[in-house]
Amino acid sequence: MPATSRPRLAKSAPSRFTGRIEVATDVGAFLGDTRVRLLEAIDSCGSISQAAKRVPLSYKAAWDAVDAMNNLADQPLVERSTGGKAGGGTRLTDHGRRVIAMFRAVEAEHQAALDRLSQRFADMPGGDATSFQRLLRRMSVRTSARNQFVGTVSGLREGRVDYEVRVRLDDALELVAVVTRESAETLGLAIGSEVVALVKASSLLLVTDPALRLSARNQLWGTVSRIVDGPVNAEVTVDLSGGRSAVAVLTRESVPALGLAEGVRACAAFKVSSVILAVID
Incomplete structure (x- = not known):
């Protein structure tokens, strides 16, 4: 009986940059x-x-x-x-x-x-043309929402009229959003698909007391890194894990009332209904 050789697996095509001219x-x-x-x-x-x-x-x-x-x-x-x-x-x-x-x-x-x-990029240590292209596409998204988080869909729970979508940002951070069934189908949401989660700065609540119980599902703890004071409102940036940050806008009076200052531990909390999901084709 003649010996049979195992078929060779085809090598995947190397990543390449593509672009259009105008x-x-x-x-x-x-x-x-x-x-x-x-x-x-x-x-x-x-x-x-x-x-x-x-x-x-x-x-x-x-x-x-x-x-x-x-x-x-x-x-x-x-x-x-x-x-x-x-x-x-x-x-x-x-x-x-x-x-x-x-x-x-x-x-x-x-x-x-x-x-x-x-x-040339592939020959560089850690060079990956595909990941670089994804980064460029993410950076090209223009929106009024100050908070933009890129992650992968880690959970989908179907309801009668909507979907609860879990978005994993990294090992420590996960967001939850609720979208209509029609939106989920239009976006083609599936486990593992990449999405951009958008949250307006005015939708974020800041909390400094870890014992305080909130109804908001999304609670991202970090450290206040910057406070920009304005005549009416203040803009507060909270550094999160993985180099990410969340920006909240609140009244000037709320800053001293909450004891907010650079280096203070704080939580950026927001409702699932405040999260808008987007997909970059």
């Missing part, structure tokens, strides 16, 4: 991935409606994009005709094809540069 003018965006794909589809289909479906874009959005590009370009990229036996159509001009070729060439060079950067 050509902009003083009056706004001119070319990007979506618009170039629209131009390519027009060249292939000869029809704006078919090209819009292929991208996909709405018919109006496709024409708006074409009009904007033609207005910004020194020569038309797209020409259209109406009537006739064929019912009219849309075609790419020679200048449009040159613009596409130039964009794709720059895009290829851009990706080649990113690939070289990925390799």
